[in-house]
Amino acid sequence: MTAVAVLGVGVSRLGKQPERGLTDLAAEAIQAAFADAEVSSVDAVWVGTVFGPAGVAQRVLRSVGITSVPVITVENACASGTTAFIEACEAVRTGRYGRVLALGIEQMSAVFEGPIIPEKTDPEGVAGLAMPAMYAMSASRYLHEGAVTMNQLAAVAVKNRAHAQHNPLAPFNRQITVDEVLASRMIADPLTLLQCCPTSDGAAAAVLGAATGGPEEVVVRGAAIRSGRVWDQSSPHVWGYDIVRETAEEALASGGLDSIGDIDLVELHDAFTIGEIVTTEAIGLAPLGQGGEAIERGDTALGGKTPVNTSGGLLSRGHPLGATGLAQIAEVSWQLRGKAGGRQVPGARLGLVETMGGGVSVLDGNSCVITILEKK
Amino acid sequence: MTAVAVLGVGVSRLGKQPERGLTDLAAEAIQAAFADAEVSSVDAVWVGTVFGPAGVAQRVLRSVGITSVPVITVENACASGTTAFIEACEAVRTGRYGRVLALGIEQMSAVFEGPIIPEKTDPEGVAGLAMPAMYAMSASRYLHEGAVTMNQLAAVAVKNRAHAQHNPLAPFNRQITVDEVLASRMIADPLTLLQCCPTSDGAAAAVLGAATGGPEEVVVRGAAIRSGRVWDQSSPHVWGYDIVRETAEEALASGGLDSIGDIDLVELHDAFTIGEIVTTEAIGLAPLGQGGEAIERGDTALGGKTPVNTSGGLLSRGHPLGATGLAQIAEVSWQLRGKAGGRQVPGARLGLVETMGGGVSVLDGNSCVITILEKK
Secondary structure (H helix, E strand, O other), X not given: OOOEEEEEEEEOOOEOOOOOOHHHHHHHHHHHHXXXXXXXXXXXXXXXXXXXXXXXXXXXXXXXXXXXXXXXXXXXXXXXXXXXXXXXXXXXXXXXOOOEEXXXXXXXHHOOOOOOOOOOOOHHHHOOOOHHHHXXXXXXXXXXXXXXXXXXXXXXXXXXXXXXXXXXXXXXXXXXXXXXXXXXXXXXXXXXXXXXXXXXXXXXXXXXXXXXXXXXXXXXXXXXXXXXXOOOOOOOOOOOHHHHHHHHHHHHHHOOOOOHHXXXXXXXXXXXXXXXXXXXXXXXXXOOOOHHHHHHHOOOOOOOOOOEOXXXXXHHHOOOHHHHHXXXXXXXXXXXXXXXXXXXXXXXOEEEEXXXXXXXXXXXXXXXXXXXXXXX | OOOEEEEEEEEOOOEOOOOOOHHHHHHHHHHHHHHHHOOOOOXXXXXXXXXXXXXXXXHHHHOOOOOOOOEEEEEEOEOHHHHHHHHHHHHHHOOOOOOXXXXXXXXXXXXXXXXXXXXXXXXXXXXXXXHHHHHHHHHHHHHHHOOOOHHHHHHHHHHHHHHHOOOOOOOOOOOOOHHHHHHXXXXXXXXXXXXXXXXXXXXXXXXXXEOOOOOOOXXXXXXXXXXXXXXXXXXXXXXXXXXXXXXXHHHHHHOOOOOHHHOOEEEOOOOEHHHHHHHHHHOOOXXXXXXXXXXHHOOOOXXXXXXXXXXXXXHHHOOOHHHHHHHHHHHHHHHHOOOOHHHOOOOOOEEEEEEEEEXXXXXXOEEEEEEEEEEO
């Protein structure tokens, strides 16, 4: 099997941009990734999007001159971008294609005025269990069990905004305080506005190819994808914990890594503050029920033991669904190459990217993709 | 690399079934495929759909007890089902997963009252160039050039309906005549109603695994996928011809086959009568401009040299987009196993499945997936 390298990455301007179409957003990301990789063509493309219209992939690719190569569009909820990435990796790893583009695109503003409206065939969603409510259930349980405090929830948003001030790509970079987070408008009790990722438009891309062993090369050390783990009233942990834990274990094992302790930085799915806390625990950065404490203590802040979401995360960068995973891949790639500016993690060699997609409804399970990147 | 076998196939009831949801349709197809393969679980799933709502894959899979395995939903226009199939094949071939389900699902009646409405971001579609019009352009050019006659166009519909009378799965099986086809309501001049595939609801599935060499085993002999070949006013051939020709050549070569002459039967994308004629030429069953003659002569009818669309094709089975490619795979699998009843091609050993997906617009190119199945 071929060792896979991330040859280049690119991210478009992010944030609500209803005046721009997916073609324009995608072109910006692809051109940046091609320039970064110093290539002008690829042999195949995987495109991740959740709400992009059928056939949009070919249209956006033609705009940058990519025609006559296999194009496969994938949807895997919020993990669509990293699903495109993992499929592109697999194609290079197995020698199916030599150089592959993984592209993530989403223009939320073209589909929704505000938050995602549950699909009419999603019974729990229609009954009110939209994404903010699902995360709010986890937060309520954690608060009830004493596993988190309101201040710890807010500390996630404050930390990620502190990181975002060093990331020119994060549209939400005004510094905020715990009091301000808790005083912002209630969205789904106990989650306030500043604890919820903004809806967003954007595109992100990565070019993958065979590793050549160069000194600055970023390679894919491990990867895992899981889906459809059912969560219901009989589950021992909150929504998402188990699938993330199992996927993390599989990803670490696939890279021959013993523990998360080897990882220098993490980009993870902080769609809501409680999501980052639960994921911090699920991937092993803190014991179960102690993620909030670890974050409040600064363990996962820049300068801490294992910085999490140096980009500012979904809370500051926004969450253009299909693009999110590849924006995470871009952040970790930049970090490993030492190109992360004021948010650089010194000497970072191993970075982990976690994306969790909700199933449409609670009962339908969910999906998780985790990849581990390395600079040798 | 592992030789890949089609362990089992299943197709739901087809036709407009607005009272049934995707979950119900999918369950019928999956249960049939599992029973056929004599298995009760798989290690991963690829799902093809065009208009299924985001996240629908996990919901329909949970209904049949498939949880906690990787699930990847793919969209590739009308070739979405065979894209799921080719990705599932690749996963088995490379040893990524042992046993994989490829599932195609579509409920057109839940999305459109009649034909597919072009996406608002598709400039040609909005201007009137919907799918019937695109195919009508090809038919007009063929008629102008003397490459086809009105009767030859109609003969495609008559032939496929004749085949469909032997296929219990084809909802449209009333026998028709050339005169009746030509006298039916005009949809897009010169294509009349009976020359256009019906919109449809349905699901189809295939279970893939490592070949064991059993005597009745159907294996994947070759496969190819192409996308995004731009077609415009400078193209030498009509829409779709070039990409189908190139994909067919690649698929035959990948299976070590010299020519289409080795193939015993073909299921191909007869979304409109002219589509079957152009594809018959593109894959090499007739010289360029002589596909209509070949069909009128009976070369591709049951009992002819190379029967095409023994199932009745999209024209008789309907075209539930994501399910179509896997329904084609099922038909060829049954034929190779000698289980095709009154439509059986005697001694069939090699069958080819072709699906062409339109790009959203003419200029955005299109996609094609071709697979070749074999009974050793």
